[in-house]
Amino acid sequence: MRKYLTMLMIAAAALFGVVPAQAEDAPEAIRIGDVGFGFGKPFGVGLLAIADAKGFIADQFKDTRTKVEFTYFTGTGPAINEALSNGQLDFASYGAVPNIIGKSNGLDTVLVASYGGTIIFGAARPDVDIKTVADLKGKRVAVQKATIIHWALIQALKNAGLSEKDVTIADLKNADQLAAIAAKSVDAVFGADFLLPLEDKGIARIFYKSSAAGPSGDGFGAFLVTDKFRQAHPEATQKVITGFVAAAHWLADDKNRDEAFQIWSRAGTPVATITRSNEGTALKGKYNPRLDEFFKARYASAIAFNKEQKLTRRDVDLATWADPSYLDKAISGLKLDGFWADRDAAGVATN
């Protein structure tokens, strides 16, 4: 009987949070969310997938009770916003457009690092004469709206001297985009490297690769933490970001390139396709985690885009949203000062 009473009291104590200050900075679990692809269990294709597979973040918590959990969302942006809002995630990495939407709708997120870049491709039906972005005038283009790819399409159109009004945009998800171009319902499609296999099958021809137009055409996004988590666990927050930077450092080394492609191929894209997609791209530059002027300029452009497209109702203030302190500490802690270029707004290295 006494045993039960004790247990009951412990339970009650736990419930009211008076359990001894068990190192208040050691959370039971840290839940990290990322964008994932693939059938069955989805896998990530960015920096976090490397940190997960190589255990960079888990290593930081080696001798603690803290477990690091990764969840990959195939629903991408909206699903991650919902999970953050429900308190199911502490950290997340996803595209700029949806995380601006989340912030604008009141999610208490803080940007702590850049997740690097995503190369965006444009593919056209082989029987339609589209060789450059300028040829899209008057054509039907499929893209998933309210994503960073949507931003990249509008940006590419602007760079080619066109505006959104010059094309007809069909808002379709990845699988439907492939079906639509195969059925000739659309003339072209904008997306990530999942478009590359279309060329091998003769269904479409790649006519645009964002990295060929300089760094400012690539997609982008950020790694962020909830304000609640960083207030409660500042040390754990620092450790996660240190692990994230360690992963970026590992990825920057050219001898790990093939292993990284192997890790990313778990999401269903063959290594050959990933290799082709990254042809001529140095991963060190692509996965630069810094929140420098270049990062800020691109976020400012995405915030303006969200407003222009009426995706957000309220303004987002980038200056108060991004907090580079953890990242700077991680970089100096790992003795990586000056390892990554500090870029100006146009993406040109200044150091």
Place this chain on the structure above:
Amino acid sequence: MASVDLKTGVARDFGEPAPTAVWLRAQADRAGRLIARLLVASALPVALGLLWQVAADRAWVSAQVLPPPAWVLQTSLDLVSGGEIVSAVAISFTRIAYGLLIGASLGFLFGLLIGFSRRADQYFGATFRAIATVPSLGWLPILILLLGIDESLKIVILAKACFVPMAIGIAEGVRNIPPALKEVADVLALPPRTRFLKLTLPAIVPFFFTGLRLSTAQAFVSLIVVEMLAGTDGIGYLMVWGRTLFQLDIVIVGMLVVGVAGFLLDVLLRRLEAHFAAPELRHG
């Protein structure tokens, strides 16, 4: 003066119950019953609404996931005044109308065919029933590849959804024509045309309206899903878009519109069914 007039008037009314009074009483009873029914029917929605308000006040779920009723009201006003709701509903209902026109007409003819001809039923019946068991949306992946994502895709899916219940209903109706009536028609040696117009059609009217109601319900459900999965406009797409923008109030407005429209459609078709079907049944 007026009070005297009134008194006499009242006295007279009580003295000899005028037919108008009986009628009024009956009307009052009907109105009372209607109000009672409305009260009973609205109890659950009102309770749910209260629960919603309480959940929002106590922040049981975050406001982004379950926006408070006031937000939803504001958003619905915005969407109505902005014209988004009206144009989405117009697009969706045009699709239903086309689907119904094509699907239900073909279903009607096919129902007559397999209802009348045992041979046709033997040839087509099994295939038809096999196709009928695959939900309309099961056809979506293959139809997208065949038809693309244009209007034709939605119309074909809706037409298929309307075709099945109508065909089943009509075939059933034809088989259920009372044998006695058929014998009478045989004895009278009615010409085929007269036989069809005077015997077959009236006999299958109730089945037609049941088929129509089921067809419309099926079409409505399929429409919302097809717009959510492969649409770029319409009420289903509006809901998906709301989720993308993380404005769940738009999603809830969409759900309310779908719910109310579906309910009104059902009431309308039940009325039609009762109006056309009942007398025929009585005479039959």
